[in-house]
Amino acid sequence: xxxxxxxxxxxxxxxxxxxxxxxxxxxxxxxxxxxxxxxxxxxxxxxxxxxxxxxxxxxxxxxxxxxxxxxxxxxxxxxxxxxxxxxxxxxxxxxxxxxxxxxxxxxxxxxxxxxxxxxxxxxxxxxxxxxxxxxxxxxxxxxxxxxxxxxxxxxxxxxxxxxxxxxxxxxxxxxxxxxxxxxxxxxxxxxxxxxxxxxxxxxxxxxxxxxxxxxxxxxxxxxxxxxxxxxxxxxxxxxxxxxxxxxxxxxxxxxxxxxxxxx
Amino acid sequence: xxxxxxxxxxxxxxxxxxxxxxxxxxxxxxxxxxxxxxxxxxxxxxxxxxxxxxxxxxxxxxxxxxxxxxxxxxxxxxxxxxxxxxxxxxxxxxxxxxxxxxxxxxxxxxxxxxxxxxxxxxxxxxxxxxxxxxxxxxxxxxxxxxxxxxxxxxxxxxxxxxxxxxxxxxxxxxxxxxxxxxxxxxxxxxxxxxxxxxxxxxxxxxxxxxxxxxxxxxxxxxxxxxxxxxxxxxxxxxxxxxxxxxxxxxxxxxxxxxxxxxxxxxxxxxxxxxxxxxxxxxxxxxxxxxxxxxxxxxxxxxxxxxxxxxxxxxxxxxxxxxxxxxxxxxxxxxxxxxxxxxxxxxxxxxxxxxxxxxxxxxxxxxxxxxxxxxxxxxxxxxxxxxxxxxxxxxxxxxxxxxxxxxxxxxxxxxxxxxxxxxxxxxxxxxxxxxxxxxxxxxxxxxxxxxxxxxxxxxxxxxxxxxxxxxxxx
Numbered sequence: 001x002x003x004x005x006x007x008x009x010x011x012x013x014x015x016x017x018x019x020x021x022x023x024x025x026x027x028x029x030x031x032x033x034x035x036x037x038x039x040x041x042x043x044x045x046x047x048x049x050x051x052x053x054x055x056x057x058x059x060x061x062x063x064x065x066x067x068x069x070x071x072x073x074x075x076x077x078x079x080x081x082x083x084x085x086x087x088x089x090x091x092x093x094x095x096x097x098x099x100x101x102x103x104x105x106x107x108x109x110x111x112x113x114x115x116x117x118x119x120x121x122x123x124x125x126x127x128x129x130x131x132x133x134x135x136x137x138x139x140x141x142x143x144x145x146x147x148x149x150x151x152x153x154x155x156x157x158x159x160x161x162x163x164x165x166x167x168x169x170x171x172x173x174x175x176x177x178x179x180x181x182x183x184x185x186x187x188x189x190x191x192x193x194x195x196x197x198x199x200x201x202x203x204x205x206x207x208x209x210x211x212x213x214x215x216x217x218x219x220x221x222x223x224x225x226x227x228x229x230x231x232x233x234x235x236x237x238x239x240x241x242x243x244x245x246x247x248x249x250x251x252x253x254x255x256x257x258x259x260x261x262x263x
Numbered sequence: 264x265x266x267x268x269x270x271x272x273x274x275x276x277x278x279x280x281x282x283x284x285x286x287x288x289x290x291x292x293x294x295x296x297x298x299x300x301x302x303x304x305x306x307x308x309x310x311x312x313x314x315x316x317x318x319x320x321x322x323x324x325x326x327x328x329x330x331x332x333x334x335x336x337x338x339x340x341x342x343x344x345x346x347x348x349x350x351x352x353x354x355x356x357x358x359x360x361x362x363x364x365x366x367x368x369x370x371x372x373x374x375x376x377x378x379x380x381x382x383x384x385x386x387x388x389x390x391x392x393x394x395x396x397x398x399x400x401x402x403x404x405x406x407x408x409x410x411x412x413x414x415x416x417x418x419x420x421x422x423x424x425x426x427x428x429x430x431x432x433x434x435x436x437x438x439x440x441x442x443x444x445x446x447x448x449x450x451x452x453x454x455x456x457x458x459x460x461x462x463x464x465x466x467x468x469x470x471x472x473x474x475x476x477x478x479x480x481x482x483x484x485x486x487x488x489x490x491x492x493x494x495x496x497x498x499x500x501x502x503x504x505x506x507x508x509x510x511x512x513x514x515x516x517x518x519x520x521x522x523x524x525x526x527x528x529x530x531x532x533x534x535x536x537x538x539x540x541x542x543x544x545x546x547x548x549x550x551x552x553x554x555x556x557x558x559x560x561x562x563x564x565x566x567x568x569x570x571x572x573x574x575x576x577x578x579x580x581x582x583x584x585x586x587x588x589x590x591x592x593x594x595x596x597x598x599x600x601x602x603x604x605x606x607x608x609x610x611x612x613x614x615x616x617x618x619x620x621x622x623x624x625x626x627x628x629x630x631x632x633x634x635x636x637x638x639x640x641x642x643x644x645x646x647x648x649x650x651x652x653x654x655x656x657x658x659x660x661x662x663x664x665x666x667x668x669x670x671x672x673x674x675x676x677x678x679x680x681x682x683x684x685x686x687x688x689x690x691x692x693x694x695x696x697x698x699x700x701x702x703x704x705x706x707x708x709x710x711x712x713x714x715x716x717x718x719x720x721x722x723x724x725x726x727x728x729x730x731x732x733x734x735x736x
Contacts, residue, residue, distance in 0.1 A: 163354035166321055169341040170348045171368035171419060181367070185358045 022243075028236035041233035045241055048223055055220040056245070058134065059203035062141035063149075066198050067191065069142070070149035074190070075183070077150075078157045089154070092147045100144070104211050107140055111212070136212040137219075141202050148201075149194040156190030157183065196253050200246050269296040272332060272422060272455055273318055279326035280313055287313050289479040290327065295423075295457060300449050302458045302466040305476035306502070308712035311459045312351075314476070315425050318457060320344050347416035348425040352432065353408045355400040361387070361411055362396035368419040386418040389448070406437045413448065423455045430465065442468050463503045467491065475499050478681050478695075478712075496609050497691075500542040501684050507548075507583050509687055511541040511608070519608060522578055526557055526601070530608040538616065540609045545586040546571070547605035556598015558583070562591045581687035612682065612693055618660040618701050621729065624650045639697045643674045645721045653732030662691070664723035665703035673716030683709050 032038040077088045095103065110117050111131040118130060130136060160183060168178045206221030213219075220242055228235035273295040280288040288310045295301050303311040316322045317329060320341035328335050336344065347368070355364050362383055369379045387393055390410040395403070400411060409429060416424050426445075430438045446469045449456045460466055466473045467487040475482045475490060475498075483495045494500035497508050511521040513533040519526050521541050533539055553559050560578035571586045576597065583599070591597045622636035633646050636656075650656055667673070679695045683705075692709055694701040694717060701717065709715070 161352075161354065163350050163352065164356060166341070167348070167350055167354040167356070168367070169321075170319060170346075171415065172342045172371040174340075174342055177371060181371075182356060 025236045025239055025243075028233055029240045030237075032233060038233075041231075041237035042241075044231070044234040045237040048220065048238060051218060051220050051223055052241070052245075054217070055203055058137055058141065058209075058217075058219065059199050059205075062138050062145065062202045063195055063199040065138065065142050066146050066149040067195065070146060070153055070194060071187075071191070074150050074153040074157055074187075077154055078160075085158070089151070092150055096147055101207070103143070104140060104208060107136075107143070108211055111136055111139075131212060132214040134213065134217050137209045137217050140208040140212045141205065144205075144208065145198040145202055148197040152193040152197065153187060153190035157187050160186050192253055192256065196250065199249065203246065204242055269298060271295065272297045273457075274330040275314070275317065275327065276330065277327035278314075278317060278324045278329070280310070280317070280322065280324050286479050288317075288324070291476075291479075291481050293474060293481065293484070295455060297422075298453050298455055299471040300446065300456045300458065300469055301472050301474060302460060302470040303474045303476060304460060304463060304466040304502070306461055306711055308478075309476040310479045311461075311476050312427055315348075315427055315457060315459050318423070319346055319348050319425050345421050346423045346425060347419050347421040348427065349409075349412045349416050349429045351427045351429070353412040353429075355408055355411055355415075357401055359400070360396065361392065361398045361400060361403070364400055364411055365414045365418055367415060372419075382418055383414075386414045389417070389451075390414045405433050406441065409433065409441065413445070417448070417452060417454075421454070423457060424449075426456060426458045428460055429458075430460075430462075438465070445469065467503070475502065477502075492607075494542060494607065494609065496612055497540040497542070497684050498612060498682050500540075500607070500609070501682075505545050505584060505586075507543045507545060507687060508684055509541045509543070509581065511539050513537040513539050513608060517603070519606060522558060522581055524558055526606065527603045528606040528608060529603050530606075533608060533610070538611055540611055542607040542609065543583075543601055543605060545573070545584040547601055548583070548585045548587070549600045550585065550587055550589060550591055551598040551600050553596050553598045556600060558599045559596060560599065561596050562593050565590055565593050578687075583687060612684075613700055613702050616662065616702065618662070618665065620658040620660065622656060622658065624652050624654045624656065624732075627652050639675060641675060643719065648721065648726055650726075650728065651732045655729040657727040657729050658721070659725040659727070660719060660721075661723060662702045662704045664720045665694075665701060666718045666720060667703075667705070667709065668716040668718035673718040675717045677714040678717040680709050680711050680713055680715060683711055 029041050030037055030039070032040055077085055080088065108131065109115055112118070113129065113131075115130075118127075121128070164182055164186070165178055168182045173181060204221045206219060206225045209217045209219040210222055220238065224235050224238050224242075227238070271294045273293075275291060275293040278288050278291050278293075280286075291310075291314065293314070303314055305311045313322060317324055320336070320339060320343075323337060329337050331339075331344070356367065359367070365383045365386060366379050369382060374382075384393075384396075387395065390413055392407060392410055392414065395407070395411075400408060403411065409432075412429070413424075429445075430441050433441060442465060445456070445458075458466075458469065467490075470487055472484060473487055473490045474484045477498055483490060483499050485493070490499065490503055494503060494506075500506045500508055509521050511519050513530075513536070514520050514525060515535050516531040516533075517528055519528045519530075519539070519541060558578050560576040560583060562574055563577050563582075564575045566573045567590075568586075571588050572590045574585045574587065574591060576583045576585060576599065578599075585599070620636075620638065622638065624634045625636055625642070627634040627649060629649055631646075632649050633644060634648060634650050634652075635642050635644050637643075645658075675696050678701070681693045681695045681700070684691050689704040689706060690708065692703045692705050694703055694715075696717070703717075
């Protein structure tokens with residue numbers, strides 16, 4: 001058996017920065033201001049039920065759009081020359097080096113009334129409001145998280161042994177069935193981790209909806225952000241519920257992931 | 264021969280392939296007959312895998328044609344060819360179990376489910392993998408994966424099966440049993456097998472015919488016996504089995520001179536006093552009393568190899584290898600005899616011995632007693648010789664005047680090592696530069712198919728003026 005010593009710093013880190021905060025949140029979520037056991041925060045949390053559902057819905061839509069965009073992009077990148085592949089990946093990474101808020105502000109400028117998008121489309125005779133609605137929130141989220149979907153899919157796809165594709169061709173597959181019977185099934189682990197990497201942060205994100213969305217596009221992350229200033233107990237309860245949702249989701253994803261690997 | 268009556272199924276005509284400017288296949292021609300087991304044998308980098316990939320349809324040749332059953336199939340994609348491949352590292356689908364891997368090709372043919380099940384089950388029985396249907400392929404041993412790969416190819420019922428070094432990853436014992444198993448499967452299934460390997464023993468064991476390749480060309484095609492007993496040149500003799508390859512001179516028909524002795528042989532038609540390569544297999548040398556020997560030498564080492572002793576005998580400066588069931592004492596002097604039939608005479612790989620350069624002097628310095636000339640785009644400086652600018656000179660460099668430049672800067676950069684053949688005394692190395700070939704002697708082993716810098720030692724060269732510099736220019 002390997003020595004466990006090297007994992008000690010990791011364990012200390014986990015306990016101090018993950019385990020203890022979770023226990024504290026759990027404790028705060030079930031107490032009132034005087035420190036007595038109380039179900040009041042949980043009851044208050046359910047007041048935000050609709051925000052919860054809307055957040056999950058927006059996260060779901062964003063993840064789905066990310067997947068639809070990312071999969072063909074990742075596939076096309078893997079078919080390029082190695083040097084072009086590196087350039088493409090670089091281009092994907094560069095926007096992530098910029099501050100998140102700055103990028104959201106850029107979108108506000110683009111989408112606002114009389115902004116570049118509005119001006120361009122009004123020349124074609126189309127007039128609409130592009131900001132302050134769910135669509136703008138989804139756009140911001142897709143923009144934000146698309147690289148996190150492309151990268152894992154690309155990584156998994158580029159590791160597929162070219163000999164497997166040749167073997168499939170050799171056994172009678174045309175390009176379509178090579179994709180359907182070899183490339184797609186082998187890229188599923190990338191899809192799974194891409195979905196996880198996009199869905200989890202988008203479900204709990206904040207600020208995007210505040211800046212790009214309308215009043216009823218407020219997301220659960222924003223609620224937690226706001227409520228913690230006034231009522232830590234309800235904030236903790238909401239966090240706890242969100243955590244449970246995400247945990248269940250991750251378990252489900254893992255389950256599907258394993259299933260695919262075996263079948 | 265019985266084989267030659269069979270129909271030709273695949274025919275390669277004048278195939279030429281280049282990758283990144285490097286010639287991989289240099290106008291090769293090859294006919295493969297129905298139901299035969301053909302092995303393409305050669306060192307790594309000789310183009311054998313490329314030949315296989317051309318038949319499989321994974322590479323389109325730059326020049327030449329591929330015929331299948333009389334039809335030209337140059338541009339037919341792999342999935343439309345009735346050919347299946349067993350890949351080097353098997354290339355089994357990791358997301359499918361054993362059954363689904365084997366069923367892959369049948370499912371694409373849209374066969375009914377019960378037919379697929381029956382065929383796959385039968386095929387798994389043939390390769391001795393009954394009961395492994397549901398196993399994960401990554402959990403199988405190398406030999407089992409190998410058999411899944413063969414079953415996957417065979418079950419599609421192709422006319423031809425291509426095998427790309429399929430036993431390379433297996434241990435010796437498993438290789439031996441798989442060799443026999445493969446041969447048996449081939450005979451039972453009556454399919455054409457085209458097998459690629461660098462292992463000469465494998466090629467001799469399994470094949471009906473062997474194709475020996477080197478450096479993008481086919482050196483010899485023949486039955487295993489032909490290839491072993493009648494190699495066409497020193498390369499084939501060296502590559503197949505162990506051999507004493509010696510420099511000799513053909514005095515006249517049936518008279519050969521090696522190591523200063525004139526011997527009788529059976530080959531004719533080489534002309535008189537022609538330099539040739541001579542091959543004598545170690546097992547064909549008979550040990551006698553010194554006074555009865557055609558050649559006499561001193562035993563310098565003797566190793567017991569199980570079936571025979573492997574003895575090294577110094578005959579003057581030349582080392583000769585003997586395999587014999589009787590042992591001679593190390594240090595003793597022995598005589599050696601070879602019957603004329605066992606002396607193989609072959610043309611030299613290169614038509615010249617000394618390397619001749621004809622060049623025009625481009626720069627000369629009388630004070631320093633040196634001159635320069637251009638060779639394949641590089642400037643070569645010659646010290647201690649002077650010819651005026653414009654003089655055409657013929658420089659004759661004996662093989663020992665060529666060296667691989669140890670400092671990395673030679674007169675010619677990036678010269679390709681085409682072959683290294685041990686001639687008892689030295690290694691004879693054939694090098695290929697952009698425009699020509701060179702012959703070099705070396706006492707060290709060099710790696711074939713690598714690029715090295717080449718340096719010339721002009722103190723060993725002979726110079727001859729062809730024409731003087733033109734006056735008045």
